[in-house]
Amino acid sequence: MIMLEAQETKEASYNRIERVIEQMKELRGGTVQESCPIGIISMENWEWPQGVGLFSLYLYYKETGKREILEYLIEWYDRRIQEGLPEKNINTMCPMLTLTYVYEETGRADYLALCKEWVEYAMNELPRTEENGFQHVGTGHLNEGQLWDDTLYMTVLFVCRMGQIDKRDDYIQESIRQFLVHLKYLTDPVTGLFFHGWTFVDKHHYSRALWGRGNAWYTAGLVDYLEMAELPQGVQWFLLSSLERQIQKLQDVQAKSGMWHTLLDDPASYEETSATAGFAYGILKAIRKNMLPAAYKPVAVKAYKAVLRQIDEQGVVHGVSYGTGLGRSLQVYRDIPITPMAYGQSMVLLMLVESLKHDELSGEG
Template sequence: MSSQQRVLDALLAMQRQSWEQGVAAHACRDLGRDDLVRLLAAAAVTRQAADGRLGCVENEANAVNGAACGEAALLAGHAEAARRQLDWLASEAPRDRDGTLYHVLGSGGVWADTVYMVVPFLAAAGRPDLAVVQVEGHRRRLCHDNLYAAIWSADGSGRDDRWGGGNGWVVAGIARAIRWAPELRDALAGHARDVLDACLEQRRPDGLFHDVLDDPGTFVETNAAQMFAYAALTGSKDGWLPSSYADVGRDLLTAASRKVDGLGLVRDACGAPTFDHPGTSAEAQAFHLLAVAAARP
């Protein structure tokens, strides 16, 4: 059995929340496994909340994560389910006065993660205008010196550290959105490159990154390298990054691949379910596969 198949098998064996279901479907789509995309989409639609959020498990409190399943719903022909998810994002989901979405129901927090959860789906669903609104709103609140803080909150209770995973969600989300809607390139590609370059400046000699990019006291984490690899490889292939970024992406993937064990588990990623310690996660499994697919000629 190939390493890729072991990573995929381990991903499919994991319990998944809504965003994990979505990113798993993204990986399967990019690998050409449309059969699995249809199955993952059907499960997300089965668990669609009354308000339109896809893939909700046990009264999930996240306002935006279900939108990560929207791409699969579109591809699998669940047009009505995708429309309901889009309507939730466009008009019903909680947001700040300028339209920037809050990440969690009942809170005023803006998270870097949201960029990946909603921006590619908005692009795929024919609303690149809303995709730009979300990137710009998150950029204003979270981006400083081209690195993203994890969480902004109006009451000051956010998380200011430059979390590698949060920055990974941003650059990967923009890369995937531009793939769906190339017209977004002028508005978003330059920003994605600036963030990616700032992240790469924090790279360790072993090719990986600290969990908080600029804090060497935090643990060495695997998934950020995979997320940056995906963005670098995708941007190079789609022409909004120079071709040299493909070499960077492959090198990042090589470094992360050393953390894949015999069972196909990507080790020392931000570990589920709390993502504050070295462990394993469905998103790390999926991003390994996304980077592998992006590295193909």
């Protein structure tokens, strides 16, 4: 792994970002055999990991104005559309979020038409749980009656974006309902952390896993969600109080290394990089946007430095767990293999791009 310099230059920060991006684009296989119906390692597929990668690339484009990044995004979408898109579900919805932004950059009517088609599916055809939650339908898995904490990032952010673009308040209101329903059933009232899933069929939280990356989807996604649309003040208060309570507990369970474990409350489970990067990104951005007190910044900085140690000289991010379904035992989470993944690269990229806005992290402190 790389050695951290006492004081890093801005140029070194950008060079690291470029290496991470290049490795994300080039991933074709890892150290594990793919088990998902649609491959989740290579960027040449259309699934949720690629969706996260595209969004991180878009944010880097907005930060730098590099046209080659936008051109890559346009070419990526055009290739996938020509190949034919997969079935619509919660996870395959994820790439649509970035397509809304690429539509705004290009003004292309075919992109907008596709976004409208997919949001109509989410609003009118996607199976619902009790209380109208979005059922976590994945590729090849109906998951009847199940709420997962992944859903907010994978689908609800896109629904909110389309409410903004199409001036559809019903979409915005639906996104609010989804956040509230998911927090109602997935929040652990003891810790303020989030369970991976809930079943309305059997009325339980499965193994009651406080899964790291699942929690990071809320931390990383919430600040972006609050940027997308103006929400009622009371809703903002509620969502931000849930975030702060989560961060308060994350302080307690952060490892000495600065990382978090794949099971947040289980020090015997391995430390996991994608979750740590997601937490660092969300906390840093929330502080910059005055959503969290600056007192939490040392937690994020410690995590940021820990993640940097997981990036090798070529830009490969290590210590990332493979795709993780809803486990019926905690051992399932402990046994998820570790391998470089597109979302590992991209969650680290989110963190690195955000760090450019913090002088003490980007070589200007």
